[in-house]
Amino acid sequence: MKNCVFCAELKPEEGQLIWRGDDCRIITVNDADLPGFCRVIWNHHASEMTDLTYSEREHLMNLVFVVEDTIRQVMKPTKVNLASLGNMVPHIHWHVIPRFTDDVFFPGSVWSSRIRETPISMLADRQKAAEELPNAIRSLISKLY
Numbered sequence: 541m542k543n544c545v546f547c548a549e550l551k552p553e554e555g556q557l558i559w560r561g562d563d564c565r566i567i568t569v570n571d572a573d574l575p576g577f578c579r580v581i582w583n584h585h586a587s588e589m590t591d592l593t594y595s596e597r598e599h600l601m602n603l604v605f606v607v608e609d610t611i612r613q614v615m616k617p618t619k620v621n622l623a624s625l626g627n628m629v630p631h632i633h634w635h636v637i638p639r640f641t642d643d644v645f646f647p648g649s650v651w652s653s654r655i656r657e658t659p660i661s662m663l664a665d666r667q668k669a670a671e672e673l674p675n676a677i678r679s680l681i682s683k684l685y
C-alpha cells in the first residue's frame with residue numbers, strides 16, 4: 541500500500557532484518573534506550589489480526605513467541621512486553637520488547653514519558669547481549685520450520 545512504512549523497504553536507520561519468510565519478517569528496532577527491541581511484521585498489507593486466516597494468525601503468533609522466548613533466554617529481562625497497536629501504522633506488526641526495572645520508561649509503556657536515565661554501562665551490557673538475538677532467533681526458527 542502506498543505511503544505505508546511497513547509495505548516499504550526497511551530503512552537501515554530503522555533496524556536490521558533478522559529473518560524473512562513468505563508471510564512475515566522479523567527485525568531489530570534501533571532504539572538506544574531499549575536494546576533487544578524486535579518487531580514481527582506481516583509482509584502483506586493487512587490492518588487487523590482478523591484479516592488473517594486462522595493458520596496465518598497461528599504462524600504469526602508462533603514467530604512472536606519465538607522472539608519472546610529468545611529474548612527471555614538471551615537478555616533475562618524483568619518482563620517482556622508484547623504490543624500490537626497500529627494506530628500510527630495500520631499494518632499488522634507486533635512489538636516484542638525486553639523490559640527492565642531501570643529502563644527509561646519502566647513501569648510505563650515504551651510510549652510513555654521518560655522517567656529516568658539508564659546507566660550507560662548497563663545499556664552497553666544489554667546492547668552486547670542483544671547482538672546475540674539475530675542468530676539465536678534464526679536458530680530457533682530453523683528448529684521449528
Ligand SMILES: [Zn+2]
Pocket residue numbers: 541544545546547548584585586630631
Ligand atoms: Zn502496509
